[in-house]
Amino acid sequence: MQIKELILYSDLHGARKISFKLGSVNTIVGASRTGKSAVGEIMDYCLCSSNCDIAEGVIRSKVDWYALLLQLEGEQLFIARKSPEEHKLTSLLAYYEVGSEIRVPDKISFQPNIDVISLKKLLSRKLGITHNSLNLSQGAISIRHALYYCFQGQSEIASNRVLFHNQAKDFFLASFKGSFPYLIGATTEDTLSLNQQKRELARKIRDIENRVAESDYQREFSRNCISGLIAEAQAVGLLDGDIDFDINDVESAADVLRCIVNADLDESPEGPVSLVRLQEALRMAQRELGEISDEIEKCELYNASFRDYSGSAIQQKARLQSIGLFEKLSFDTGKCPFCGNDCAPGTPGIDEIKRSICRLDKSLQNVSLTQVDVSSYLENLNGKRVELENRIRYLRSQIDGVYTQRLELMNERDESIRHAKLLGRIEYCLSLIDSMDTPVDEMSELGRLKCKLNEINSLLSADDVCEKTQCVLAQLQQAMSNYAIELDLEHAGSPYWFNENKATVYVDSGGKAIPLQNLGSGANWLGVHLLTLFAFHLLFIQKERPVPSFIFLDQPSQVFFPAEGERGDADWESLSKMQSFILNKVEEGKGKLQVILVDHAEGKDGRFAESVIERWRDGNGLIPQEWL
Numbered sequence: 001m002q003i004k005e006l007i008l009y010s011d012l013h014g015a016r017k018i019s020f021k022l023g024s025v026n027t028i029v030g031a032s033r034t035g036k037s038a039v040g041e042i043m044d045y046c047l048c049s050s051n052c053d054i055a056e057g058v059i060r061s062k063v064d065w066y067a068l069l070l071q072l073e074g075e076q077l078f079i080a081r082k083s084p085e086e087h088k089l090t091s092l093l094a095y096y097e098v099g100s101e102i103r104v105p106d107k108i109s110f111q112p113n114i115d116v117i118s119l120k121k122l123l124s125r126k127l128g129i130t131h132n133s134l135n136l137s138q139g140a141i142s143i144r145h146a147l148y149y150c151f152q153g154q155s156e157i158a159s160n161r162v163l164f165h166n167q168a169k170d171f172f173l174a175s176f177k178g179s180f181p182y183l184i185g186a187t188t189e190d191t192l193s194l195n196q197q198k199r200e201l202a203r204k205i206r207d208i209e210n211r212v213a214e215s216d217y218q219r220e221f222s223r224n225c226i227s228g229l230i231a232e233a234q235a236v237g238l239l240d241g242d243i244d245f246d247i248n249d250v251e252s253a254a255d256v257l258r259c260i261v262n263a264d265l266d267e268s269p270e271g272p273v274s275l276v277r278l279q280e281a282l283r284m285a286q287r288e289l290g291e292i293s294d295e296i297e298k299c300e301l302y303n304a305s306f307r308d309y310s311g312s313a314i315q316q317k318a319r320l321q322s323i324g325l326f327e328k329l330s331f332d333t334g335k336c337p338f339c340g341n342d343c344a345p346g347t348p349g350i351d352e353i354k355r356s357i358c359r360l361d362k363s364l365q366n367v368s369l370t371q372v373d374v375s376s377y378l379e380n381l382n383g384k385r386v387e388l389e390n391r392i393r394y395l396r397s398q399i400d401g402v403y404t405q406r407l408e409l410m411n412e413r414d415e416s417i418r419h420a421k422l423l424g425r426i427e428y429c430l431s432l433i434d435s436m437d438t439p440v441d442e443m444s445e446l447g448r449l450k451c452k453l454n455e456i457n458s459l460l461s462a463d464d465v466c467e468k469t470q471c472v473l474a475q476l477q478q479a480m481s482n483y484a485i486e487l488d489l490e491h492a493g494s495p496y497w498f499n500e501n502k503a504t505v506y507v508d509s510g511g512k513a514i515p516l517q518n519l520g521s522g523a524n525w526l527g528v529h530l531l532t533l534f535a536f537h538l539l540f541i542q543k544e545r546p547v548p549s550f551i552f553l554d555q556p557s558q559v560f561f562p563a564e565g566e567r568g569d570a571d572w573e574s575l576s577k578m579q580s581f582i583l584n585k586v587e588e589g590k591g592k593l594q595v596i597l598v599d600h601a602e603g604k605d606g607r608f609a610e611s612v613i614e615r616w617r618d619g620n621g622l623i624p625q626e627w628l
C-alpha cells in the first residue's frame with residue numbers, strides 16, 4: 001500500500017491535489033507555516049485515526065473533505081473522510097471506492113457510504129491483515145498498528161523519548177507489544193488463532209477454578225459456621241444440649257439449624273408484649289383525659305359568662321317584682337300598664353316599656369333553660385373524667401405490677417435480642433449452604449478444558465514464537481548496525497539493537513547498553529529513527545508483511561538547521577548524508593518502498609533535488625491562494 005494522491009476538497013473551490021510518485025522519494029520543500037506538517041496529519045486522519053490532529057486554523061476552516069488515492073496490489077482505493085465540525089475532535093463520516101484505476105473526483109460529487117470503523121476493517125483486509133476477529137486488549141490488530149512504523153511527525157522524528165508514531169500516548173506500549181510478533185512475521189494467523197483459543201481456554205479454566213475454590217471455601221466456612229452456631233444455640237437454650245449430628249455432613253447439620261429457624265419459639269408474650277399493650281392503653285387514656293379536661297374548662301368559662309349575664313337580669317326583675325310590676329301591670333293593647341285605663345293612641349313610650357319588660361322576662365326564662373343544659377353536659381364530662389382518672393390509676397398500677405413481678409425484664413429483653421441476632425446468623429449461614437453448587441459437572445468440564453489447553457500448547461511449542469522473534473531481532477540488529485556506519489553516528493561500529501518490550505533502541509558501547517534517551521545530540525537521535533524505520537520496512541518488504549510500504553518524514557533537517565538562515569558546510573554535509581541514506585534505502589526497496597518527506601531545507605544533492613514534487617514559497621502552500 002502506497003499513496004498516489006492526496007486531495008483536499010472545498011465546497012466552494014473544488015479540489016486541491018498533490019500527486020506522489022510510487023516507489024520513490026517525494027519531497028515537498030517550503031517555508032514555515034505553509035502546511036507541511038499537515039500533510040502527514042491529513043494522511044493519518046484519512047487512514048482512520050481516532051482524532052483529527054490537523055491544527056485549528058486555515059486548513060480546518062477551508063477544507064470540507066480530506067482524501068487519499070491508495071495504490072494496492074493490482075487495484076486502487078479512493079478513501080475520503082469528512083472534516084470534523086467546528087469544535088469537534090473527529091468525524092466518523094467517510095467514503096470509499098475500489099477499482100483497477102480510479103478517476104479522482106474534481107469536486108465533492110460523492111456522499112458518505114461507510115463509517116470510519118468499517119473503513120478501518122476494510123483497509124486492514126486490503127492490507128492483508130486477515131485476523132480482525134483476534135482481539136488484543138486494545139482491540140483487533142488493524143492497519144492502525146501497522147502505521148506505527150509509517151509516520152514520523154515533527155515532534156517525533158528527532159526525539160530521544162519516542163521512536164514510533166503515537167508512542168507518547170498511554171495505550172501505545174501494550175498495543176505495540178501485542179501486534180509486534182504478528183507484524184514481523186514471528187507468528188502466523190494460525191498461531192494467532194491458537195493463541196486466541198489459548199487465552200479463551202485459560203480464562204474459562206480460571207473462572208471454573210475460581211468457582212470451585214469459592215465453593216470449597218464456602219463449604220468449609222459453612223461447616224465451621226454450623227458447628228459454632230449449633231454450640232451457641234445450645235448455650236442460649238434454643239437447642240437441646242444432647243442433640244446428635246454429624247458435622248462432616250453439611251446438609252444434615254444444616255437441618256438442625258433449620259429446625260431452630262422453623263420452631264415456634266417462646267417469646268414470652270405476657271412479658272414485654274403485655275407491657276407494651278398496657279403502656280399504649282395508658283397513653284390513650286391520658287390523651288382522652290386531656291381532651292375531656294379541655295372541654296370541661298371551656299364549659300366552665302361558658303357557664304361563668306351566663307352567670308354574669310343572668311345575675312344582672314335577675315336583679316332587674318327582682319327590683320320590678322319588689323314593686324309588683326310583673327303582677328300588677330296591664331299588658332293589654334291600648335291600656336296603660338300602670339293604671340289600666342285607656343291610653344290615647346300614640347302615647348309615647350308606653351309600647352316600648354311593655355316590650356322591654358316582656359323581653360326581660362323571656363330572656364330570664366331562656367337563660368334558665370340554657371344553664372340547665374350546660375350544667376347537665378358539664379356533669380356528664382366530670383363523670384367521664386373521674387372514670388378516666390380511675391382507669392389511669394388502674395393502668396399505672398398494672399404497669400407497676402408488671403415491672404414489679406418481672407424484675408428480670410431487661411435481662412430477658414437482652415436475651416431476646418441475642419436470640420434474634422443468632423437466628424439472623426443462622427439464616428445467613430443457611431442461605432450460603434443453599435447457594436452452594438455441586439461442582440461435579442464443573443470438575444468434569446475443567447478436566448476437558450485442561451486437556452484441550454495441553455493440545456494447543458503442544459501445537460504452539462512446535463511454532464516457537466519467541467525463537468522466531470529473536471531471529472528477526474538479530475536481522476534487525478545487523479541492518480541497524482550497518483546503517484549506523486552509513487549515517488556516521490556517534491557509536492558507529494557498535495551493535496545497535498531493538499528492544500521490543502520497551503519499543504526503543506540500545507547501543508552496546510563501553511561494556512554497557514545505552515538506550516536511545518541517553519544518547520547525545522539531535523543528529524544521533526534522528527539517525528536512530530531513520531535506521532530503525534528503514535530496517536523495519538525493508539524487513540517487512542522481504543517477508544511480505546501487511547504493513548503499508550510508505551514512510552512519512554516531517555522536517556528531518558531541523559536537527560541541522562533549527563531555523564532559516566545561514567548554514568555551514570558541516571550542516572550541508574550532514575544533510576546530504578541523510579538525504580543520500582534515504583535515497584539509497586528507497587532504491588534497495590526496488591519500487592516497493594515510498595518516502596514522502598516535507599522539509600524547509602532542499603539540500604545540494606542533485607538526486608534529492610529530483611525528488612522535489614512541490615515548492616511552497618512566495619505565497620504557495622498546501623492551501624491555494626484562491627481559497628484564502
